[in-house]
Amino acid sequence: MHKNLVIAFGGVSPEHEVSVLTAIQAASAWGDDNWKIIPLYISKSGLWLTGDHLLELESYENISEAESGATPCHLTAAADGSPVLVFKSGGFLGRKTALRIDMVLCAFHGSDGENGAFQGLCETANIPYTGSGVTASAMGMDKRIAKQFCRLAGIPTVPDVLFSEQQWVREQGQLITQAEKMGYPLFVKPGSLGSSIGVYRATNREELIMGVESAFRYSTDLLVEKGIEPLTEINCSVLGDGEDLQTSVCEQPIAGGEALTFEDKYLQGDGEAKGMASASRLIPAPITEEQTKKIQQYSLQIFQAMGCSGVARLDFLMHSESGEIWFNEINTIPGSFSFYLWDATGVSFDQLLEKMVSIALKRHREKNSRIRYHDVNLLSQKAVKGIKGLKRSKGER
Ligand SMILES: Nc1ncnc2c1ncn2[C@@H]1O[C@H](COP(=O)(O)OP(=O)(O)O)[C@@H](O)[C@H]1O
Ligand SMILES: [Mg+2]
Structure with a gap:
């Protein structure tokens, strides 16, 4: 069947x-x-x-x-x-x-x-x-939490100041002073969104205020980050569960990560739907072997520490001149499941899907083999008698 x-x-x-x-x-x-x-x-x-x-x-x-x-x-x-x-x-x-x-x-x-x-x-x-569970998915979607988590794990992240809408109303001047200490350009981002929506680059105070006010339309909490320029973006995918993990080759997206136009996403010349696979990118990323290894190592470490499962893509920012690397964000369900990265690593798309499904089945079996409730009925007549605040049965009134 x-x-x-x-x-x-x-x-x-x-x-x-x-x-x-x-x-x-x-x-x-x-x-x-x-x-x-x-x-x-x-x-x-x-x-x-x-x-x-x-x-x-x-x-x-x-x-x-x-x-x-x-x-x-x-x-x-x-x-x-x-x-x-x-x-x-x-x-x-x-x-x-x-x-x-x-x-x-x-x-x-x-x-x-x-x-x-x-x-x-x-x-x-x-x-x-398939994919990550509730906690890892929630952490991955919230840029503030994902960054904090990486900091605790010793992974470098770009300095930032967190802005809440209430603070912005009460102490705008103070927040601006704090952010400006990092120096322009600054990047304003909603705490959790994606697809470059609500991300603004500010080169002066006026643009910062405008960016912050626009970004608050998307989220009640924002990140204001130090801008890394000149910037090289590098992404890496991780596949697996628990300790059984592998990393893909790295890619260097050219068209600014996910900031693709509708045409980029849908309408390639041959009429085929290519999704994230259609973005212009260099695979493998033209960076040193040492940089590649570092990014793969960080990716593994983050994926494992967050308790991710299945396939994820981890995005990094790299200073084009100094080569310094920072974790930027994790996508627990990456566009096109990052199949183009796995393809270049020697795992075909159908093998990738098969692996995602077999991991999901294994996790499901594990979940159901654990004790998830008490076999003793704690609400049996005897136990419940005498608990304050419960309505008494008719006979007892
Ligand atoms: N700190 C930064 N310095 C320079 N550029 C940045 C910085 N943060 C983000 N960007 C640029 O903005 C794009 C979108 O930001 P990102 O954090 O990836 O949000 P999204 O969830 O929308 O993809 C990135 O792909 C990068 O090009
Ligand atoms: Mg991004």
Whole structure:
């Protein structure tokens, strides 16, 4: 009997479109016929939909048609506790179907799909899912926490000042003085977002104030960072779980990381969807062997210390002249699952997916083999009697 793999993607996120591409790429690269692929698409407005056409790129040319031709669905645990995708099959008068689910491949980028929220839903319904768990996902999405965590682990990070909206109202002058001590240019970033949205470069006080006020539209907490210029960006991917980890070759993105235009992301000359794989980049990054090793070592260390799982991409900033390296951010669900980095490392896309799924199954088995509750009923009649604040049963009144 075949197994059912739900590819979950889209989402209420600024990176919605990149996620659609990651999902379509993964579905095309999937090589194991023992699994049937079922799309779970979350629309920009938060509708949960399924339907085979949702894994075809052409469907997204007319998004409202794609949505109206799809079937509302949700993931949940069935009465016996097993994970199911529930939807109505066979049109308007269709029956409610609960399809058994064996695995969810998380292909979201940004927001609730990558910050641990969706992962929490899977945990609650006991659904095996790929990628990092709740805690690592949440830490990875919050730039302030990820940086603090790296500092504690002894990994260099760019100096910054944290700005909260309340502080900004109360003590703007003080915050500005603190930030200016780092010297311009400064980079203003929302605490957690992604895709270069809300990131501003400020070269003077006026631009700083403007950048901060714009960034507060996206987040109540900001990072104001010392600008590294001239800058070389270097990324590295890590694959595995626990102590069984490997690093990919490094890449040097050229077009400013994820700051791609819509055309960059979607419309390559040959009409193929390339997602993050289409960005201009140098693979392997033209840096020294020593720098490569250092970045791979930092990547491993961070991935392991944060308790990440599956595949992640770690982004670093390097001063182009001094060669000094700082951790910038971690993407616990990287665009295109970083398959182009693994391809260049000797792991094909279908092998990468297979590994992600086998790690997820292993983690799920481990979770369910642990003691997760007491076998003794602490609420049995005897134990409960005498607890203050409980309503008494009728007989006792
Ligand atoms: N401290 C910095 N110095 C110089 N450039 C920076 C700095 N921080 C970010 N950038 C530039 O801004 C881009 C987006 O910032 P990043 O922290 O990666 O946010 P995002 O989550 O939006 O990708 C980076 O790819 C880099 O080009
Ligand atoms: Mg980035």
